[in-house]
Amino acid sequence: MSATDDFIAAKDDFISQWGALGTSWGISRTMAQVHALLMISPESISTDQCMEELQISRGNAHTNLKELVGWGLVRIVVKKGERKEFFEAEKDVWKIFTIVLRERKRREIDPAVELLKGCAERSKHVKSAEGKAFHEQMNELQDFAVFASAVGETISRLKYGPAIKYADKFLGMLPKDKTIG
Amino acid sequence: MSATDDFIAAKDDFISQWGALGTSWGISRTMAQVHALLMISPESISTDQCMEELQISRGNAHTNLKELVGWGLVRIVVKKGERKEFFEAEKDVWKIFTIVLRERKRREIDPAVELLKGCAERSKHVKSAEGKAFHEQMNELQDFAVFASAVGETISRLKYGPAIKYADKFLGMLPKDKTIG
DNA sequence: CTCATGTTTCAAAAATTACTGAAAGTATCC
DNA sequence: GGATACTTTCAGTAATTTTTGAAACATGAG
Numbered sequence: 001m002s003a004t005d006d007f008i009a010a011k012d013d014f015i016s017q018w019g020a021l022g023t024s025w026g027i028s029r030t031m032a033q034v035h036a037l038l039m040i041s042p043e044s045i046s047t048d049q050c051m052e053e054l055q056i057s058r059g060n061a062h063t064n065l066k067e068l069v070g071w072g073l074v075r076i077v078v079k080k081g082e083r084k085e086f087f088e089a090e091k092d093v094w095k096i097f098t099i100v101l102r103e104r105k106r107r108e109i110d111p112a113v114e115l116l117k118g119c120a121e122r123s124k125h126v127k128s129a130e131g132k133a134f135h136e137q138m139n140e141l142q143d144f145a146v147f148a149s150a151v152g153e154t155i156s157r158l159k160y161g162p163a164i165k166y167a168d169k170f171l172g173m174l175p176k177d178k179t180i181g
Numbered sequence: 182m183s184a185t186d187d188f189i190a191a192k193d194d195f196i197s198q199w200g201a202l203g204t205s206w207g208i209s210r211t212m213a214q215v216h217a218l219l220m221i222s223p224e225s226i227s228t229d230q231c232m233e234e235l236q237i238s239r240g241n242a243h244t245n246l247k248e249l250v251g252w253g254l255v256r257i258v259v260k261k262g263e264r265k266e267f268f269e270a271e272k273d274v275w276k277i278f279t280i281v282l283r284e285r286k287r288r289e290i291d292p293a294v295e296l297l298k299g300c301a302e303r304s305k306h307v308k309s310a311e312g313k314a315f316h317e318q319m320n321e322l323q324d325f326a327v328f329a330s331a332v333g334e335t336i337s338r339l340k341y342g343p344a345i346k347y348a349d350k351f352l353g354m355l356p357k358d359k360t361i362g
Numbered sequence: 363c364t365c366a367t368g369t370t371t372c373a374a375a376a377a378t379t380a381c382t383g384a385a386a387g388t389a390t391c392c
Numbered sequence: 393g394g395a396t397a398c399t400t401t402c403a404g405t406a407a408t409t410t411t412t413g414a415a416a417c418a419t420g421a422g
Contacts, residue, residue, distance in 0.1 A: 003306040010303040011315060017296045023408095024288050026207045028380065040315050047399080057382045062400070083390070083397060091318065093325045107205050115198045122191040125184040134192060134221050137272065144274045151348060167332060204378095209410065228369085238412045243370070264420075265368060 011040060015054070030056060031064045035073060038089035044077045046084050072099045094160035105152040109145055116142035192221060196235070211237060212245045216254060219270035225258045227265050253280045275341035286333040290326055297323035 015036045022032020033054055038045065045053075050061045065087050068074035073096060077086040090096055120138035123131055155163065196217045203213020214235055219226065226234075231242045246268050249255035254277060258267040271277055301319035304312055336344065 003308070004312070006303040007307040007309075007312045007315065010300045010319075014296065014300045014319070018293075021289070021293055021296070024207060024292075026205060030380075040318055042311055042314050058399090059383070059401080060381050063381090066400090085399080093321045097325065097329075108202070111205075112199075112202055115195065115202070119191045119195045122187040126188040127184070128188075130223055131185070131188045133223050134188065137221055138191075138195070140274045144278065147348070148278075167328070211410075239369090240371080240413070241411050244411090247370090264366095 014040065028064070030054070030060055031067055034061070034064045035068055035089060038068070038074055038087060039091060041088070044079075044086035044088035046086050048084075050087070071103055094163070098156040098158075101152055102156040105149055105156070109149045109152065113142065113145045113149060116145055195221065209245070211235070211241055212248055215242070215245045216249055216270060219249070219255055219268060220272060222269070225260075225267035225269035227267050229265075231268070252284055275344070279337040279339075282333055283337045286330055286337070290330045290333065294323065294326045294330060297326055 015033050018036035019029040019033035022035075023029050025032070034050060037050065037053055047058065047061050047065060050056075050065060051058055054061070065074065068089075069076060069087070072090070074087050074089050077088050079086055090099070116138050120135060120142055123135040123138060126132065126135060158166075196214050199217035200210040200214035203216075204210050206213070215231060218231065218234055228239065228242050228246060231237075231246060232239055235242070246255065249270075250257060250268070253271070255268050255270050258269050260267055271280070297319050301316060301323055304316040304319060307313065307316060339347075
C-alpha cells in the first residue's frame with residue numbers, strides 16, 4: 001500500500017471519526033464532519049462540494065455550514081467571477097480552542113449562573129435547616145460557576161504565547177518544543 | 182407568598198432547570214435531575230424516593246442512579262437495619278468539578294488524541310502539498326489535544342486551595358472573599 | 363426451601379433530534 | 393422584464409436516544 005493510499009484512508013478516517021467525536025461534544029455528527037472536512041481542505045469549498053464529499057443533502061450541508069459560520073469557526077469567502085459562496089475554516093488551533101471555549105461558556109456556564117443566582121435569592125430568607133442547606137449549596141455552586149466563567153473568559157482572550165507561558169510556569173508543562181498556535 | 186413557598190418553588194425550579202442544562206452538557210435530562218435532587222437532599226434517598234420525587238420509572242431511576250455512581254458523583258449508603266440501598270451525592274463543589282473534568286477529558290479529549298495520532302502517523306510520508314498540509318494540521322491538533330489533556334489532568338488533581346491560588350496569581354481573579362470548596 | 367424485598371436487565375414505545383428534498387426566496391445578468 | 397444561479401426554509405421522514413414496565417435475577421429471613 002502506498003503512502004497516498006494511507007493518506008486517503010487517514011483523511012476519510014479523520015472526517016468520519018471527528019464526526020463521531022462531535023456527538024460527545026454536544027454537536028451533531030454532521031456539523032463535526034463538515035468542520036473536519038473544512039479544516040483539512042487547502043482550498044475553500046462550496047456547498048455542492050460539501051454535499052458531494054460527505055454525501056449529504058443540500059439542506060443539511062447548508063444548515064451546518066451556516067451554523068459553523070455562526071460559531072465563528074468558518075468564514076464565507078467570495079471568489080471573484082464566482083457567484084456562489086465558498087467556505088473556509090479557521091485553521092489556527094489556539095483560535096479554534098478559544099472560540100469553542102467562549103461558545104461553551106456561553107451555552108453551558110452562563111445559563112447555570114442565572115439559574116443558581118435565582119435559586120439562591122429565593123431561598124435567602126428560609127429558616128428551616130433544609131432551606132438553609134439549600135441556600136448554602138446554591139451559593140457555593142454559584143460562586144464556582146461565576147469563577148469558572150471568569151476563568152474561561154480570561155483564557156479565551158489570551159493569545160497563544162502568554163497562555164502557554166502561564167501553563168508552563170504554573171503547571172510545569174509544555175508540549176515538547178513545538179509551537180501549537 | 183411565604184419564604185417557604187419561594188423555597189419550594191426554587192427547589193423545583195433547580196431540579197427541572199438543572200435537568201434542562203444537563204442536555205447541553207451531554208448528559209440526559211433525567212441524569213442531571215437525579216443529580217440535582219441528590220445535591221440538595223440533606224438525607225440520602227432511595228430509588229423509590231427518587232422515582233416518587235421526579236415521577237420517573239424504576240428502570241430509569243435505577244439506571245441513572247447507578248450511572249452517577251459510575252461517574253463518582255454519587256455514593257451508595259447502606260443504612261443499618263435497612264435492606265435497600267440509599268444514595269447520596271458528593272456536595273463539595275470543587276470535587277464535583279474535578280470529577281466532571283476528569284470524565285470529560287476521558288470521553289472528549291483522549292479519543293481525539295488517539296484519532297489524531299493515527300492520522301498524523303499515516304500521513305507522515307505523503308509527498309503532495311495537500312498531504313503535507315494534512316499531516317501538519319493533524320500534528321498541530323494532536324499537540325494541542327495532548328496539551329489540553331495534560332492541563333486537565335493536572336487541574337483535576339489539584340486541591341481547591343492551590344487551584345484558587347494559581348488562578349488568583351496568574352489571572353488576577355478570585356471569587357470575592359468566599360471559600361468555594 | 364419459600365416468601366418477601368429489593369435490584370437489574372431489556373425489548374418495546376415514546377420522545378427527541380437530525381436529515382431530506384423540494385419549493386420558495388434572492389440576487390445577478392442579459 | 394425574464395432567465396439563470398444560487399441560497400434559504402421547512403414539512404415530512406428517518407435515525408437516535410431515552411424511558412417504561414414487566415420479567416428475571418439476587419439476597420436475606422423465617
